[in-house]
Amino acid sequence: MLNLGTFQTLNVARQTDHGYYLQNTSHKGDDEVLLPTSLADRELQKGENVRVFLYKDGEERLTATMQQPKITRDSIAFLRVKEVNKIGAFLDWGLDKDLFVPHSEQLDSMNENQSYLVWMYLDEKTDRLVASEKLDHFLDNSEITVEEHEEVNLWIRKKTDLGYKVVINEKYDGLIYHNEFYRDVHYGDKTTGYIKQIRSDNKIDVTLRPIGYDKVEPNAQHILDRLQQVGGYLDLHDKSDPDEIQNRLEMSKKTFKKAIGRLYKKEIIRIEDDGIYLQD
Structure with a gap:
């Protein structure tokens, strides 16, 4: 299948004046997708396999690119706002077409040239890739697979009276208490941490240093x-x-x-x- 917002390895079926038409040889029923010449970082040959990212261009056509996005579908990144208008904000995510954040998916009104932690998802109503600042909608602590003392990846979120909220492995919500900080951290930082405690209510305490x-x-x-x-x-x-x-x-x-x-x-x-x- 050709999945928006993901990297896929596709086969060069044919070349035209517009670029290369790619197909997934493991799914014969899939449509071809165009990799425009301007979005290929080198000359390709028919029959060659190439790793591309799939998104929709400015005319809402499924498109392949060899550019490297700063975020992929169902993941988090710290992205800069390029433009704000009456329908929402537009983020620089490394591609020619900016990533849209509707006003309804912003915590507060976003400002140009400031950066925000966002989650990118596929809006099923519009079949478009969209970003959201409301990370809590995408995190779920109901089934936790990490264990105490385990090393994890963290995104630093907002500061609270108790400490900093963090995203753990882009899956779970967690907290680092103020007394656990031995170095400065800032909103939007990506770092390594360790699970200190998983509470009976599935709240997760995190520390920045290995345990014990x-x-x-x-x-x-x-x-x-x-x-x-x-x-x-x-x-x-x-x-x-x-x-x-x-x-x-x-x-x-x-x-x-x-x-x-x-x-x-x-x-x-x-x-x-x-x-x-x-x-x-």
Whole structure:
């Protein structure tokens, strides 16, 4: 089948003045789709298989392109608004034709040149690809397949009184509490996190660091990298002010002490009253 909003590998059936007509050889009943010459990144040969993205052009015709969209169907991206008019907003998603966001799918009125987290879906009434800022309509925590301590992909959503709402693996709604942040994050960031807790009501708590003792290793490496950057000495130690450690290393004092303890046991550093030193 030829599915709007997806990448598909199709076969070059024939070439015309307008471009290449492609077909899905595994579904003989499918119609052909045109890959315009202007949207092909190289010259193609009859019988060649080519990976293309399917969308509708400005005249609502099914079209193939070798351009790389910034979002695919049923997924999320952080996209910039190119234009706003009386019917909605139009986003830059990497293709010649902009991606439409109706006013009804905006949380607040979108502004030109600002970027927003959106979900792209196929509007069954119009058979068009459309974006929505209302992510909650597409997330479902009723059947959770991730497990506690599992590494996951995150999109950072809006800030709340408790912390930041996040999208987990583009499937679930989650929350990172304020006390779990050891570095700055911003709306629209894509990052890695870890499932801290799945509650009885299927709400998911997330953290940005690996759970338990495993988190010492990357923090130890972070301290080692900093020591190497500054000539082998840091004026921080187990009696340093927690806020100073947090500001300079983006980690808690407890994590700092565990990390330098690990480096000390490996004889990578020595710990003195005035700070920590790389071993000669």
